[in-house]
Amino acid sequence: MKLKLDLHEIYSDGRKIEEALQDIIEQAVTKRASEVEIIPGKGSGALKKSVLRFLDRPDIKAQYHRVDKDSDNWGRLFVYFRHESFESKKTISAVSQAASYTCFCCQAENRIACEISLLHEYGTETRLVECPSCGSPNLLTIRANRQNKVIVSAISGYK
Template sequence: MSKFTVDLHDSYTNSKAIEASLNDAFFYVYESKIKTLEIIHGKGSGQLKKRVLRYLNQSELKQKYHRVEKDSKNFGRTFVHFKY
């Protein structure tokens, strides 16, 4: 498997569920050595996307991935690329 997808649409109002979903997906991908994590946060007002980017900007997480790509064709998703 080269890509894993997590959809945050269902938990957009519950901050603990968002954090838990991101943690579970991030560490599952990292431990399974999957190359790409696709985070679907939706377009909306952009608040959920900002929250996702703040999460990914944590120093202990930044060491684990190679780069973050904001999809230029679909503003409602973000890719996290891992390099092992």
């Protein structure tokens, strides 16, 4: 199912826009829509920016999968959702596996938990973690091989 939100009518009312956005995201989640199309309206770059700012809020971001920008068609935005069923959540947690990495700084052996099925879906996962022994940031690259063994490499996470 796809939902559509046209902001033409309320483009000048920041509060209404936020309410409308909040509402459409909620609807998408409850109705399990796969996609929401947001139409800010022609020539309204500022409005598009505020929509993107809204979508970037951590509480909102947690609810959808990704955003696509359509550059040539009035700046429409597409928000895609992924709805996990209870079943698939169960499967994912069932294959959660513990793995370990060697801290790049103090060489301590630290354990982390990973979701094998997600590693297979996305290829690799990167994660910034703090070493429990020395406190240095470790940038981890996590992948799973064909035998479902998790392989983690750690490099310095200092910028």
